[in-house]
Every structure is written in C-alpha cells, then in structure tokens.
Amino acid sequence: MRQIICGLLIFFVTIGFSACAPKQKKVVDPGSERIYRITVSDRFGRISSEFWTIDKLEKLGVKTIFSSYFDRAMKYDDAEFKVVSLLKIISQFELKSGEDAILLNCFDDYQGILPISDALKYDLQLATKIELGFGSSKPDWLNPLLVVVSDGKEPPFAERFLTANIRELKFVRLSDYYGPLRKIAKDSKEASQGFEVYKNNCLFCHSLKGRGGNKGARLLQVYEFAKETGQQKFLNNFKNSHHKDNADKQNVEQFVTRDQLQRVMDFLLALKRSEEKKS
Structure with a gap:
C-alpha cells in the first residue's frame, strides 16, 4: 500500500512540474550539415558554384531578430529568427556580368527572385534558424534558409519577401x-x-x-x-x-x-x- 501511495505522489508531483514549466518555442532547424549552393558567372559567362553550410554562413555574423512583417503574413506572434545579412553574403562575391538580382531556388521546387536593390533598401536577412511561438502550426515548406524583413523596414506586402526552404542563391540579370x-x-x-x-x-x-x-x-x-x-x-x-x-x-x-x-x-x-x- 505504501508503494502505491508513493507512486501516486510522484505522479502528481511530476504533473505539477510539467504544468508549471515554461512554454517552449517550436524550433525549425534543418541542421548545420545541410549544404547550400551559391552560383555566380564570370565575365565570359562561365558558371561556377560554391557550397556553404549553416556554420559557414553564420561566420559572416549572426544576430537574433523579430519580424512583424513575417508575423502579419503568416498569422504568427513573436516568431524569432537567427539571421545573417543578405548584403554580407552578396559582398563575398564579385559580380562581373551585370547581375542585379538573386534567384532563390528552393528544395520544394519553389523559385523566388529578389533584386539586389531590395536587399540594400530593406536590409533583407536570411534566417538560418526559425523559432515559432508555442502552439504555432508549421507548414512543411517553412524551413531555413528563409528571407526575413527586419522590423523597421516596410517593403511592399508581397509573396516574394517570404521565400523559404532555399537551397541555392544564384546571381542573375533581371532583364x-x-x-x-x-x-x-x-x-x-x-x-x-x-x-x-x-x-x-x-x-x-x-x-x-x-x-x-x-x-x-x-x-x-x-x-x-x-x-x-x-x-x-x-x-x-x-x-x-x-x-x-x-x-x-x-x-x-x-x-x-x-x-x-x-x-x-x-x-x-x-x-x-x-x-x-x-x-
């Protein structure tokens, strides 16, 4: 009988601690070993690619931000992102063929495109990790790399500023x-x-x-x-x-x-x- 009572006490204490525990955010992280391609062409039109990991991207400088733009579009509250500046990534490459945009090829056959001028004007970021609020549902496509609009920036409200699940950044000419x-x-x-x-x-x-x-x-x-x-x-x-x-x-x-x-x-x-x- 004593064993039964002790067992019940342990069960209720465990339930009590679980109920009082802080609510955890849902972390969307594909893992640091995922490989991303960045593709450029030289002045003769010859194409070459570099392969980057999350660790390599984050060595350019990483910070944590919120995005009311993202929350508004996705109907979330207080989503949190670990991001790298898209401009810092662009600065690693010498564009010799008049490229003025970045084609964003995604793992799920989605294809976004952003003028480089937008990256500059709106200080666009790429998220390497996404944390959603407790209880938020996550669609399958919502994975890093993800374009993020920082708070304080107000680009046009459009689908193109929400590109997710990116596997390749390719420099192209809009024309x-x-x-x-x-x-x-x-x-x-x-x-x-x-x-x-x-x-x-x-x-x-x-x-x-x-x-x-x-x-x-x-x-x-x-x-x-x-x-x-x-x-x-x-x-x-x-x-x-x-x-x-x-x-x-x-x-x-x-x-x-x-x-x-x-x-x-x-x-x-x-x-x-x-x-x-x-x-």
Missing part, C-alpha cells in the same frame, strides 16, 4: 530572367499590369516559359482563360487554395485583389494567344 514574359506583357495595359502582379505573387510556384517554380500547376494547361467558365474556375480554385485559413498557410489572397486577379488572367490570356500564333 534576362523576365525578358520573355515582359515582351508578351506589352500586348496591352491590362496584360502589363497582370504581369507585375503575377511576377510578385504567382510565378514562384506557377512557371511560365521556363521562368519560375514548379511547385504548383501549369496554369495555361489547366484553365481556359478565353472562356468565362475557365476564368470562374480559376477564381474559385484560387480562393479555395490560397485563402487565409488554408492548411498549408499559403495565404496569397492577402496580397492580391479581385481586380488584380482579373489583370493576371488578362496577362495569361495574352501569353496563351502568343503561343497559339507560333504553333
């Missing part, structure tokens, strides 16, 4: 990257406006003409934008997949209006017609 799409966007004022919305919020997952990521569907193959039924299907599916409460926290709806989505469809329709003329 080369967007050129094939920008040419088609000149078809009309509406198509041009749609291109701007698309490149800042959609191209990362839905590639076009060899540009962008392959995480999402090929939109021109799925939707008939020349038909009203196809446009309505696109709008319905967009709302179902990208609303604020979706399970994967891909809330693109917060970045675009209904009118902007209409301009996106104008741009995609112009692209489709351009392809049909060539075939």
Whole structure:
C-alpha cells in the first residue's frame, strides 16, 4: 500500500512540474550539415558554384531578430529568427556580368527572385534558424534558409519577401530572367499590369516559359482563360487554395485583389494567344 501511495505522489508531483514549466518555442532547424549552393558567372559567362553550410554562413555574423512583417503574413506572434545579412553574403562575391538580382531556388521546387536593390533598401536577412511561438502550426515548406524583413523596414506586402526552404542563391540579370514574359506583357495595359502582379505573387510556384517554380500547376494547361467558365474556375480554385485559413498557410489572397486577379488572367490570356500564333 505504501508503494502505491508513493507512486501516486510522484505522479502528481511530476504533473505539477510539467504544468508549471515554461512554454517552449517550436524550433525549425534543418541542421548545420545541410549544404547550400551559391552560383555566380564570370565575365565570359562561365558558371561556377560554391557550397556553404549553416556554420559557414553564420561566420559572416549572426544576430537574433523579430519580424512583424513575417508575423502579419503568416498569422504568427513573436516568431524569432537567427539571421545573417543578405548584403554580407552578396559582398563575398564579385559580380562581373551585370547581375542585379538573386534567384532563390528552393528544395520544394519553389523559385523566388529578389533584386539586389531590395536587399540594400530593406536590409533583407536570411534566417538560418526559425523559432515559432508555442502552439504555432508549421507548414512543411517553412524551413531555413528563409528571407526575413527586419522590423523597421516596410517593403511592399508581397509573396516574394517570404521565400523559404532555399537551397541555392544564384546571381542573375533581371532583364534576362523576365525578358520573355515582359515582351508578351506589352500586348496591352491590362496584360502589363497582370504581369507585375503575377511576377510578385504567382510565378514562384506557377512557371511560365521556363521562368519560375514548379511547385504548383501549369496554369495555361489547366484553365481556359478565353472562356468565362475557365476564368470562374480559376477564381474559385484560387480562393479555395490560397485563402487565409488554408492548411498549408499559403495565404496569397492577402496580397492580391479581385481586380488584380482579373489583370493576371488578362496577362495569361495574352501569353496563351502568343503561343497559339507560333504553333
């Protein structure tokens, strides 16, 4: 009987200590052995890559910050980041071919892109570790390396400032990257406006003409934008997949209006017609 009573006492004391223990943050850390590629080209166009680990990145200087920009977009509270300045990383390389942007290739086939001028203007950081508040749910894609906007900086509220799960930084020229799409966007004022919305919020997952990521569907193959039924299907599916409460926290709806989505469809329709003329 004494053993039973002692056992119960130990059980309740343990429960008491557990209940009083401080709540721990959820740490998102892929491990220091993960390898990242940084790719540059010389003045002759020859491409070469360096391989970096978290330890090597953090030797450039690491600090801990918060980001109200990230919390607002992800509906989190007090997420905490260990970060390295993106400008410090850029400064390690001599850009000889007019590169003015960084292509961000990700482990999950997402592809972001940032003008180097944005890194300078908004003092962008790369997170090597993410700590979410207690009880926060983490989507599978939310892993370092992650672009982070520091508090006190206010870039446009757009998907491109939230690129995560980065495996490669590749220096490129914006004119080369967007050129094939920008040419088609000149078809009309509406198509041009749609291109701007698309490149800042959609191209990362839905590639076009060899540009962008392959995480999402090929939109021109799925939707008939020349038909009203196809446009309505696109709008319905967009709302179902990208609303604020979706399970994967891909809330693109917060970045675009209904009118902007209409301009996106104008741009995609112009692209489709351009392809049909060539075939």
